[in-house]
Structures are given as C-alpha cells and as structure tokens.
Amino acid sequence: MPLSPSPSVSASRTRSGYWTRLLPLLALLACLTRLPSSARPLWNPDEGYLAVQARLLADGGRLYETVVDRKPPLVPWLYEGAFALTGSESLTPVRVLAVLAQLATAALLASLARRRWGDGSGRTAGVLYLLVSVGLNPEDAQAATFEVFILPGTAAALWCADRHRWGAAGAAVACAFLAKQTGAAVLLPVLWLSGLRRGPLLWLAAGAAPPVLGAALATDPSGFLFWTVTGSGSYASFSGSWTHVLARALGNAAILALGCAALLPPLVRRAPGRAGLWVWLAASAGAVVTGLHFFGHYYLQLLPPLTLLATAALHTLPRERTARAVLAAACCCALFLSWGLLAPRTGLDHARRLADAAARATGPDERVLVWGIHPETYWLADRTPATRYLTAGLLTNHSGGRSGAPVGERQAVAGAWDVFRRETTARPPALIVDDSRGAPYAPEHLPTLRRLLAARYEEAGTVDGAVLYVRTRRR
Known part of the structure; x- marks a missing residue:
C-alpha cells in the first residue's frame, strides 16, 4: 500500500521550482541517452516492420485485414501519425516520440519517489532511470519499438494507483496493453494497491474498457481479438531447444545486470513500504518470461520497478551512497552509449x-x-x-x-x-x-x-x- 507522506516530505513538496529545475535536466538526459538511436536509419526488424505497417496504413490499408501483426495497434498508429506529419523516409520523428516516452517515464517515476521519500529521492529516481535505460544491447535499448512505448503507460498506472485515481489507472493499464500485450502485467501491482476493493475495481474496469473497445472498433473487432489474444497461442507457447532459450535468457540478463550495476547493491538492503514495488517487479519479470523468447528489449519492463526499489533503498542509506550510485550508473551509461555509437550494422x-x-x-x-x-x-x-x-x-x-x-x-x-x-x-x-x-x-x-x-x-x-x-x- 502507498505510504502516507511524512510532514517533512509534505513540506518539501511545497517548495517552488522543483519541477522547473528537474524537468530540463531529465529532458537533457533523455536526449543524451537516446543519442545513438540517430546513428543509423534502423536498429532492428521490429522498427522495419512498424515502418512498413505505417506506410500501408497511410495508403488506405486496414490493420488486422490488409496488414497484420500479433501486436495491438497503438505503436503502428504512432508510426503512422509521425509519418503523416513529416513523411515516411526517416524514423527521426518516431525517435523523438521515443525520447518523449522515456522522459515521461522518468518524470512519473520521479514523482512517485518524491511523494514517498522526498525531493532528493525524486531526483534520484528520475536520473537513475534514464541512466540505466540504455543498459541493454543497443538494438534493444535504442530502437523505437513496442517496449519503449509500454513504459509510460506502466509508470502512469502506478502513479495513478498511488494517488487512488482508479479510473485513470485503468486507462493507463489499457494504454500499456495497447502498446503491447505484456504491458497489461502492470495490472497486478495496481490491483495490489487497490486492495481488491469493489469500488477501485469498478473504476479500474471503467477506465480500461473504453480505450480497448475503442481500439477494437477502430480496426476490425474480430481481427483485433484474434491477432492480439486468441491467435498468439503458438507464439506464447514453448517449443524448441531449452539450451538455446536458457542461453538467450542468461545472456540478456547478464547484459541488463551490467547496465543496472549501480542499482543492485542498494537492493540488498530492505526498506519499508516497498511491497507494491516488488509485485510490480515480479509482474514485469513474468512479462519477460511469457513465451520464453527472452529478446533483450523485453527486459526494458524491469527497469522502472528496479529503479524505484533502488531509490527506496538509497533513501535509507547515507547520502554519499546515492552520489556513488549515480556516478556508477553514469559510467555504465557511458559504456553502453559508446557501444551504441560504435556497434557494427x-x-x-x-x-x-x-x-x-x-x-x-x-x-x-x-x-x-x-x-x-x-x-x-x-x-x-x-x-x-x-x-x-x-x-x-x-x-x-x-x-x-x-x-x-x-x-x-x-x-x-x-x-x-x-x-x-x-x-x-x-x-x-x-x-x-x-x-x-x-x-x-x-x-x-x-x-x-x-x-x-x-x-x-x-x-x-x-x-x-x-x-x-x-x-x-x-x-
């Protein structure tokens, strides 16, 4: 359950200029950490798939009818909208949207941490998140694909649930799902925070239903159901080599651990009021495991809860530990940015x-x-x-x-x-x-x-x- 802010925390929220100072810093970091994304026209086949879908939709195609994919429609629509404004020859406008998505996620995490643990923790959460957001293979971290656009919805769902805004939380869960099915995993920590009480549950359903039903009606309802839910059984079920699957899972987990090396030591310590965050992390891990594919970009869903858990732990430690954690995260970030800029193609x-x-x-x-x-x-x-x-x-x-x-x-x-x-x-x-x-x-x-x-x-x-x-x- 959310913590009741202490008097000192409540007083700190009244200080003027907090966001006018923090948001420019987060925006600068978001731009810097996404800098390698502009180093090449495409990072992976998912970007190519979305770009082709968007062109077909712009030429009168219909999602789930004349062009298909096992994904909900939000991200193809984002690509289509970006191309409508600037043309389809470059993914630059979509990458700007990815920067904004990461900035929104960082700001929401900062707000969550600030509400629970004060101004300093808010800054720590926002900065740490952006620094570790690149801690994967560059083709996973820098591509403007589904998982990047899941993250603002998941963070917004927790932000709303933490403030008991259940209808808005339901809408945010729906937006995360409409970016990719595994975005719906954030429903578990939202339900945890709701205490499964009838009133919040009704508001959650009322908030989630309109976006999902609207997306179904805007496409083809039967096609939407088939391609996003019932027709994905073979993709989500396991068949193949356990050795291959285990090697991919452990390899990408090791890369993530290196990228998040600054977050892991504080997690050894326990801090009060983190049960909902652990539920969020567990639900996100379940999303990574689903289907046993273990692509690197799946691991992006772990970063928001990991960041808040580390921030909670750092809040209980001496201030110099926070400074060391931020410095270590910055060094790891520089390593991954160099990888992104120099990676072969x-x-x-x-x-x-x-x-x-x-x-x-x-x-x-x-x-x-x-x-x-x-x-x-x-x-x-x-x-x-x-x-x-x-x-x-x-x-x-x-x-x-x-x-x-x-x-x-x-x-x-x-x-x-x-x-x-x-x-x-x-x-x-x-x-x-x-x-x-x-x-x-x-x-x-x-x-x-x-x-x-x-x-x-x-x-x-x-x-x-x-x-x-x-x-x-x-x-």
Missing part, C-alpha cells in the same frame, strides 16, 4: 543491399515479396509488399527467439496460406527475394512457395546469398 547493410536490388529490378508501382525476416527491406526499397504477411514468421512459425521449434506450412497461423495464395494470384509480385539462406523456412521446405516459384518465376541473380526471382516472360 551487418544486418542493416544486408537489408540495404537487398533493397537496392529490389528497387533496381522493379518499378515504383510494382509489388515485391521478400521471403525472410527483414521486413525493413520493403521500407528501404520503397516498394509495396505483395502480401499482408511481412515476414516468413506468420506463415511458418519461425521466430528469431527459438531454435529447434517446428517450422513449416502446417505450423502457420490458421488460414494464412489460403490468404497468401489469393493475394499472390490476384496481384503477383514482380519480384520475389528469397532471403531464407538455408533457414528452416526456405522454399524447398514449403510446397506452396516452391510451386509458385517453379510455375511463374525464374532466377535473376543473388545478393549476399539471397536469391532474386523475376516473373517468367510469356513467349
């Missing part, structure tokens, strides 16, 4: 070469099929996908977070191959890029794709091991 260079080849081989109005896991190729080439399935994953059950899982047409999303056949028959792609390069989803393992290539296409060259196929000319 092999995957991006490959996608660029494929995009250049696709652009040369097709006209602006012709459709292309890139068979692989690099949807950013469509965006870089400025070509329209030939199908609503932007990667091979939904058609084969292939996932980058698994090894040894069943892959093939039988493991596809229900009905996906029927849709694929209709789309490629009605509007055959002018170019097919087989970017499988020996992966389990290669055409030789997929009868439908193999027949399509044999009947209508001929090989026209290779790029980095990817094979280009053009439509056979009728004689």
Whole structure:
C-alpha cells in the first residue's frame, strides 16, 4: 500500500521550482541517452516492420485485414501519425516520440519517489532511470519499438494507483496493453494497491474498457481479438531447444545486470513500504518470461520497478551512497552509449543491399515479396509488399527467439496460406527475394512457395546469398 507522506516530505513538496529545475535536466538526459538511436536509419526488424505497417496504413490499408501483426495497434498508429506529419523516409520523428516516452517515464517515476521519500529521492529516481535505460544491447535499448512505448503507460498506472485515481489507472493499464500485450502485467501491482476493493475495481474496469473497445472498433473487432489474444497461442507457447532459450535468457540478463550495476547493491538492503514495488517487479519479470523468447528489449519492463526499489533503498542509506550510485550508473551509461555509437550494422547493410536490388529490378508501382525476416527491406526499397504477411514468421512459425521449434506450412497461423495464395494470384509480385539462406523456412521446405516459384518465376541473380526471382516472360 502507498505510504502516507511524512510532514517533512509534505513540506518539501511545497517548495517552488522543483519541477522547473528537474524537468530540463531529465529532458537533457533523455536526449543524451537516446543519442545513438540517430546513428543509423534502423536498429532492428521490429522498427522495419512498424515502418512498413505505417506506410500501408497511410495508403488506405486496414490493420488486422490488409496488414497484420500479433501486436495491438497503438505503436503502428504512432508510426503512422509521425509519418503523416513529416513523411515516411526517416524514423527521426518516431525517435523523438521515443525520447518523449522515456522522459515521461522518468518524470512519473520521479514523482512517485518524491511523494514517498522526498525531493532528493525524486531526483534520484528520475536520473537513475534514464541512466540505466540504455543498459541493454543497443538494438534493444535504442530502437523505437513496442517496449519503449509500454513504459509510460506502466509508470502512469502506478502513479495513478498511488494517488487512488482508479479510473485513470485503468486507462493507463489499457494504454500499456495497447502498446503491447505484456504491458497489461502492470495490472497486478495496481490491483495490489487497490486492495481488491469493489469500488477501485469498478473504476479500474471503467477506465480500461473504453480505450480497448475503442481500439477494437477502430480496426476490425474480430481481427483485433484474434491477432492480439486468441491467435498468439503458438507464439506464447514453448517449443524448441531449452539450451538455446536458457542461453538467450542468461545472456540478456547478464547484459541488463551490467547496465543496472549501480542499482543492485542498494537492493540488498530492505526498506519499508516497498511491497507494491516488488509485485510490480515480479509482474514485469513474468512479462519477460511469457513465451520464453527472452529478446533483450523485453527486459526494458524491469527497469522502472528496479529503479524505484533502488531509490527506496538509497533513501535509507547515507547520502554519499546515492552520489556513488549515480556516478556508477553514469559510467555504465557511458559504456553502453559508446557501444551504441560504435556497434557494427551487418544486418542493416544486408537489408540495404537487398533493397537496392529490389528497387533496381522493379518499378515504383510494382509489388515485391521478400521471403525472410527483414521486413525493413520493403521500407528501404520503397516498394509495396505483395502480401499482408511481412515476414516468413506468420506463415511458418519461425521466430528469431527459438531454435529447434517446428517450422513449416502446417505450423502457420490458421488460414494464412489460403490468404497468401489469393493475394499472390490476384496481384503477383514482380519480384520475389528469397532471403531464407538455408533457414528452416526456405522454399524447398514449403510446397506452396516452391510451386509458385517453379510455375511463374525464374532466377535473376543473388545478393549476399539471397536469391532474386523475376516473373517468367510469356513467349
């Protein structure tokens, strides 16, 4: 349950100028910690997927109908809105939104800490959060993808619940869910703070329902339900190599531990009034574990509760311990920022070469099929996908977070191959890029794709091991 502010804490909140001094500092830190994000046009395939979705939506496409993904609609809409304002040639506007998302999260955490432990703890929480927010592989920490936009909603949900604003807390939980399903994990600490009392529960439901129902009605209600909930069973269930999964989980956890090295020593000590924060951390850990994929960006959800728990512990320690923790966090931050600025970009260079080849081989109005896991190729080439399935994953059950899982047409999303056949028959792609390069989803393992290539296409060259196929000319 939230602590009742002490008289000294209440008095400290009346001091003028607190936020006018703190917010510029947090804004500067948010910009500095996101600086590597501008070092390259794309950080990972998720950014590419969202960029392609946004272009299709801007051209009249409909989410869950003409373009699909196993994600709620909020982040694709953010991309679409940013592109509408500035054009779709650059992700710079989306990265500005990511900076604002991190700034909002830091400010909400600062406000939570200030309410509980005073002005100094507020500053500590906001600064520490931004310093550790980069403590992952740069392609996970710097990309403007789903998890970054979950964080303001989760922090806002706790902020509202801490003040007993249950309707607003429900709306914030809904916004976190609409960024990505695992954002709904924040409901657990909100329920903890509510004490499961009837009044708060009713207000939570009343606040959460309109955003979710509105999103469903604004898209396709049955498609929204299928792609965000009922159709994700194969993705969320485990199949594959335990060794691969464990190595990924431990590897990304070790990177996070290095990034959060300044937060961990204070957590050894216990401080009063932290039960709700531990529930938040446990719920966030459950979100990371869900599906056993353990991508690095999943771990971002752990950072807000970890920051507040460390701040609570530092509040009980001598002031010099806080200064040392901030200094250590700054050093770790500098290390990860250097990594982000100097990191190689092999995957991006490959996608660029494929995009250049696709652009040369097709006209602006012709459709292309890139068979692989690099949807950013469509965006870089400025070509329209030939199908609503932007990667091979939904058609084969292939996932980058698994090894040894069943892959093939039988493991596809229900009905996906029927849709694929209709789309490629009605509007055959002018170019097919087989970017499988020996992966389990290669055409030789997929009868439908193999027949399509044999009947209508001929090989026209290779790029980095990817094979280009053009439509056979009728004689």
